[in-house]
Amino acid sequence: MCLEFIGSNDWAVSDNDQVSPIGFDIIFPMMINYASELDLALPIKAGLVDLMLRNRDSDIKRRNQNLDYVAEGIGESFDWNKAFSTQQRSNGSLFNSPATTAAALIHCHNDKCLEYLHMVLKEFKTWVPAIYPMDIYTRLRMVDILESLGVDHYFRYELNNILEETYRLWKEKDEEILEDITCRAIAFRLLRIKGYEVSPDELGESVFDQEQFFETVSMQMNGVNAVLELYRASQFRFPEEDEGTTLGKINVWTSTFLKQQLLEQTIVDKQLQKQVEYDLKNFHGTLDRVGNRQALELYDIDRCEILKTAYRCPSINNEDFLQLSRKNFNVCQAQHQKELQQLERWYAECRLDSLKLGRDVLRVSHFLTCAILPDTNLSDARMSYAKTITLVTCVDDLFDHYGSRAESLEILELIKGWNDPSEMSSTYGSQEVEIIFKALYSTVNELAAKASIEQGRCVKKNLINLWVEIVTSFMREMDSSSDETAPTLDEYLSFAWVSIGCRICSLTSIHFLGIKLSEDIFTSPECTNLCQHVSLVARLRNDLQTFKREQDEKKLNSVNLQTAHGAVSEEEAISNLTQMVEYNRQKLLQLVFQTQGIIPRECKDVFWKTCKISYYLYSESDEFTSPQQMKEDIKSLIYQPLI
Structure with missing residues (x-):
């Protein structure tokens, strides 16, 4: 039956579009050669066998080195003693590969090698896997998959135990981690994100360049x-x-290599190709829930990893994970639809729908919030974040587009006074001012009342101060735009980092995470640094996408401030800001991942997620003002259930 299968599929040997197991072109011809030496009648044309052997010899000469993993396809000419001295693991195997280890035992007796094979047969009886053991890799892939599918919170205790054990093995330089570069890279990424101190130097010198x-x-x-x-x-x-x-060297060559693979269309695995495309497009702008939907659409329970054979691990490709993830997604989606209805009622009751806004602020605000805070238990956090984005945008548009300076100043003074609109005797300067202030007054009071219950203390004054701060920055931006002398870049950023809105959105929403937060947290240098770094990323990425439009509109922008009067070229200005963005993003991640400090990790994650929003919105366009990709993402996240 095996020979019939080989004979009926011999055409695949010369088909370049076939996905071949690792080392197939070297190992399979040797197997055929062994069969010929045993006088087995093979249903393969002699010419095809000769072609395979010639290709095998050519492949061996081309590779020249690092053939140890497929040494069973080389035979007597391979230096087996050297392989044992340089590649044998503590468990007796070569590369944790039963096939390579068995071939080695044929050519060179080794007691530890024999013990390993007995261990594998005792474990698996009548068959053996392509790799054994691969427990650490499998567990890490499971952690990664559950996070990508958005259901890791159901297994938080178990996943934390896996990472704790992985960190112990990392410090002990366990072979199973350090001898497998893929496993090592996943371990480094997951451990660093969770706040473990892991050095990138442990990735090894062999990964420095392509x-x-x-x-x-x-x-x-x-x-x-x-x-x-x-x-x-x-x-x-x-x-x-x-x-x-x-890490810097790795980033340069891996990104170049992957882009080249896409350009040359050499990635045969189409799912892997889609994942490469997705990661290269906007890695830091992948909003949690958008990424979950993408992962669910790519998740294939029948997917095999192609090693020396096709291998499907049930703890990685799992029907139960898929069903749980789909159900979780649809449950969250149903809740998000209800929350959107609540927001629409709030928006109408505040009469914000009568303002002259040129963008779908409410729907966009709701989508962004659901995308970064999807947990069903965080409804109040989502609502506070979405309402804050909406109100910030309304005030910003008054300052930027249709409001006069007198109206803008009036809004600022009203917020500073914070008097109940129902008890005010004076009239408003315009209907827009009245609508915005009343919406602000009722909404901030509502959020403050809820937050006070959550926190066990009054937070209204802090929330009002955040609004005074951001509207003051809007005022400074307006006045600086009209001044004859433009501010320096540093002067501009000293208030523009506040006006982008990241600080007020993040600090308002973290009151609703179910964690008691002391007053000291909000006044700490740690909090200030988190706010500044995430806000500078957002401000500069916004400026990079809008500088041409804002130049025509005579608005302040960090690109145009540099190029004014020919100080630097446009290319130099863009390069300077790109470097500043990258520095602040990296600094933000460092603050979020470090375990020391007084701010809980759940709160710091909100700043990281807010940073993702800025990458998402300002990747190749201004998605907030002219949503293109966002329209599709809103549809898939809020309206289209998973079947």
């Missing part, structure tokens, strides 16, 4: 998937880890 990587690692680890995991790991570097360091 040439060194492909020259020094075995065939087992030099595929696109390994490079993609290294690329992902390199995205979580800190300011001191620039292009001259391990």
